[in-house]
Amino acid sequence: MRRWVWLGLRLSIGSGRGGLLRTALMSSGAALGVLLVLGALATVSVAGAQHERAQARTPVWDETGASATTLRVTDIGDGIGNRPLRRTVVAGVTADSPHPPGIAALPRPGEIIVSPALRDLIADDPRAAGRFPQRIVGTITQAGLLAPNELLAYVGTDPAPPPPPEHAELREHQPVTGFGAPLQYALGAESSGPDAFTPARLLGLAFALFVLVPFGVYLATCARLSASTRDRRIAALRLLGVSGREATLVNAVETGIVTSAGALLGLAGYALLGPLSQGWRIGRLHWYAADLSLPAMVIVVVLTVTVAYAVAIGVVATWPARTNPLAVRRDAPSRRPGLWRLFPLLAGLGCAALAAVLGGKDPGQPEALLFAGALLLTGLALPLALPTLGYAAAGLVARLPGTPVWLELAAARLRHAPGVAPRLVAALTVMIYVAGLGTLGVGLLANDRGLVPTDDRGGAELYQVLGPGSVPTAELRQLPGVQVVDLRSVQATVDGRASTLLLGACADLTGTFVLRPGETCVDGTTYRLEFDGGYGWAGPPEPGTEVVTEGGVRIPVPEQVLHLTARFNMAQLGELLIPRQSPLGATLESSALFWPALVAADLATADRAARVVAARSPASFLQGNFGTRQGFDGNLLVTLLVTGLTVSFVLGIGAFAAAAVDRTMERRRGNATLSVVGTSPRTITAGEVAFGALPLTIGLTLASLATAALAATLASLLDLAMGRVLDRIAPTLWLAAGALVVGLVLIAVPAWLTQRITAEQLRRP
Known part of the structure; x- marks a missing residue:
């Protein structure tokens, strides 16, 4: 042994x-x-x-409220540009208050402790500096951060007044007895809250x-x-x-x-x-x-x-x-490849077509599983079909009249050993297939606006002011491009059923809703409200319907109706609009659960409003779209998919290069024999190039056609425009052309540089 x-x-x-x-x-x-x-x-x-x-670093809240500790913690998500910012506001800090890892003690009112990345940003970016007018008293160490670039701040504030009973269940009003609670929602490396760790593990495995x-x-x-x-x-x-x-x-x-x-x-x-x-x-x-x-x-x-x-x-x-x-x-000579090698490829494409037929306009899970199986089967079947197709192509080339010697030589070698050349090009073939479908998948995952049209409302966005702090309404109203919407909900019974009314001015209503053409809202007038799009609303009450608020105030139902369409995803609904300027509006009791909303003209305006809120009332915040990317969202998944495709491309090119160089070295003995009998180096090199070019062209063409066929099937399943889908995979054709050129160069250069003949090559088996 x-x-x-x-x-x-x-x-x-x-x-x-x-x-x-x-x-x-x-x-x-x-x-x-x-x-x-x-x-x-x-x-x-x-x-x-x-x-x-x-x-x-996650707080442990005492939901019973029985703890004697005065520490209160509010975790706030914010954003600076496209970077998420996590702001942890602490109040009621004492000498024996617990603190999270990464800091020696929690900050007192007027103090902040920041991450190194945020410290640098505050020094360089006025958007960050405007949010934190407090004095920096410390820096968070690695033990308290997710990643080196995380923007995190612990902000000290004064204790808030005792909350009303209806607010007692909110986290910011519950005592904090320590840190280290289990995560209940997820987070990525740069998120504003812990929310994607389990998906991160799964994504790592994938x-x-x-x-x-x-x-x-x-x-x-x-x-x-x-x-x-x-x-x-x-x-x-x-x-x-x-x-x-x-x-x-x-x-x-x-x-x-x-x-x-x-x-x-x-x-x-x-x-x-x-x-x-x-x-x-x-x-x-x-x-x-x-x-x-x-x-x-x-x-x-x-x-x-x-x-x-x-x-x-x-x-x-x-x-x-x-x-x-x-x-x-x-x-x-090797045995002739059988036709059975083509059946798995045809079966994969057939399963995809069957999924499209069965799915129709409403595909379900069975069709999705069938299509996924078709993708896998087609990818595995591509290398299997290459020997049969290469053998047939070589036979066709050999029968063509006037075929050059170098091409006849390549065809003869391909028919003699039909499994050698396909093994050379299998990696590139599979790589092109993966790249084509991966490109399409990236477009779908990124919610490509050209591929999957979405509703674009323009730059204006609606933001809700939340948190236990006081709202600096006066300063917000002074900001250009910001409208403070003060629509308050009033609880009432309409014809014996519980419902809500809206108390506010016409400007507040039109800030979040669009009126039908020809309709106008006049301040001081009560209106019935009907919302286009449904929203599950029963519709406005008819004149004469009994409407009574919780305070016992009877509201007469007018004839006037306003038909409203929401401008934003968030919509505050009510059956009647009661003008605040009217004597009736002054007597109503609005819901205590009220936070004003802001309409910002664009993201830059929203950022200015967020700065004012954070600086004047650190425990308050704006909830809405700041253009930040958080957790493992579509944007990050696209990045990781592109990274994976790049790795596949590198491995595919690497496999082909290794096989091409090795093939050249292995063929030196046979080529030396041809040189001895008078074959020119140019003819030998051309024969080597053609030997690889035939199956490489077949493989790349087959991969491109299979990708296009599956993309068309996917368009049918998802009811997408065929032209848009094919446009998204068009770069794959250019990639295939580039792979063909690279492949030919990797074959031709070693073959041309290894034409020197030695006696060892003629003797060595």
């Missing part, structure tokens, strides 16, 4: 320059793959570390799988480098009397040693790059270098699976050499 292990070791490091090149290619392939896989799995470690730190698929193709390609030479070597051992088991052991040791060296090199690269990565980012995801540490068992599993997979590929692929060594040594 020992001598066969030693022979495998000897073959892995002592097979001449060609063997050393193959060893280098295999090792570098394993190293790159292990580095990318560990990097993908590190996202799980980062998410877990961020989750723990977020939980450690991203790892997304990397593992092209890595599997890459590693399989590397494991079969110099396949013909290695098969002849195994066949020679079998003809010399070595048993099949012993030949398998030799091959397994050779592949295992080379792959293990590459895997360890990838691990060393990960260990070296990890500490240097703290300033890096993926989109808006940042991390601490310490968060990238992986459990030792995970690393062992990755290394073991990588080596075992490469060995398994090598053992399975050399089965013909072990079972029929004489045919391999004589370089006998």
